[in-house]
Amino acid sequence: DVIDAEGLLVLPGFIDTHVHFRDPGATHKEDFYTGTLAALAGGVTTILDMPNTQPPTDSLPHLTEKAAIAGTKAVVDYGFYLGATDTNIEEAATIAREVAAMKLYMGSSTGSLLVTEFSPIYRHFSTFPLEKPIVVHAEDEQSLKYFGALGLQDHNQARPPVSAQIALSRAIAIAEKTGRRLHVAHTTTQREMELIHEAKQKGVRVTCEVTPLHLFLNEEDQHRLGNFGKVNPPLRSKSDQAALWRYFNIIDTIGTDHAPHTREEKEQPYSKAPSGMTGVQTMLPLLLNAVSQGKVSLEAVIERCVVNPAEIFGLKTKGALQVGKDADIVLVNPEEEYVISNEQILSRCGWTPFAGTRIKGKVQRVFVRGTLAYDQGRVLAQPGSGKPVAYQG
Ligand code: DOR
Ligand code: ZN
Ligand code: ZN
Secondary structure, three states, X not given: OOXXXXXXXXXXXXXXXXXXXXXXXXXXOOOHHHHHHHHHHOOEEEEEEXXXXXXXXXXXXXXXXXXXXXHHHOOOEEEEEEEOOOOOHHHHHHOHHHOOEEEEEOXXXXXXXXXXXXXXXXXXXXXXXXXXXXXXXXXXHHHHHHHHHOOOOOHHHOOOOHHHHHHHHHHHHHHHHHOOOEEEOOOOOHHHHHHHHXXXXXXXXXXXXXXXXXXXXXXXXXXXXXXXXXXXXXXXXXXXXXXXXXXXXXXXXXXXXXXXOOHHHHOOOOOOOOOOOOOOOOHHHHHHHHHHOOOOOHHHHHHHHHHHHHHHOOEEOHHHOEOOOOOOEEEEEEEEEEEOOHHHOOOOOOOOOOOOOEEEEEEEEEXXXXXXXXXXXXXXXXXXXXXXXXXXX
């Protein structure tokens, strides 16, 4: 078969190192098939799944259970995070080679994984293999609740929770002391970017992620979207949003924090509605669009969505090829325009905060390890065709 790519962009498959696919435990929101389907249609050929499932991915049996599920359902390649708890310090170190990284929740969020005390955090940081990243969620949903208790109708009218900076400063200090790699999930504020910038200049082994949500939306969108724009960390002010673009050169990865919840769950009263939005299918289109608007170069996007993720998480496929160089290929028509709609969303929850956004640049075909898996809206990949990635070292 000859594939005619005349007039098309040939891109490496994107790597989304931050998705919540809800399998096992909340498959009414998403499962490994629907989540990876959404990824595939969005030109994302490798994902790393977060551990806040039910049961949480905090032990070898729970990891094995999740791997078996992914093995039968996935249509793109995948890896897993191990969730840190107060008590799984030794076990985490022994199963480190089976996972891409550790996820440590220093602030509370969806699920039950949370480690806030100094001692277990320090022990995880010094015991988990130093070359393998610990990814921290360094923001605290609790503080949002406190703002609610103060009678503020919308937390975004208050200043960003101070605890976010405290948790981040702690994580950086402990990473410096232990000499380990630290990757900061979803940084959202200018202050956080300054702290990370400072730490990098000092030689601390810290890298960071931003999400398309915080790059492309701000608190004005939160007003428009209501609960559907509720996310943790929250959408920020226009000036924080602008700071993310200003600091783009020190951002290492763009990850979606794809966190599906059903419409019914989101339509509950504000305090009850869960945090999170979909994102894995819309990342590449939104970033392509930013490229066509001249906000950022295509090379800078590929660095943050392919090169750096593969590097930081040491991702390999069979045959020891680095992920990103293993014929995961996306063909994009850079001229085709369309409007994002909820109907296009293949995530089980079926909605996106970007409905109505006009995009220039359309994903046409996607190859996973050389095999055509998605062809202009047709899914050719079979459940289970996605493979687990391997890790360097
Ligand atoms: O908004 C969020 N949703 N933030 C998180 O950290 C977790 C995620 C989820 O799993 O729903
Ligand atoms: Zn998080
Ligand atoms: Zn997340």
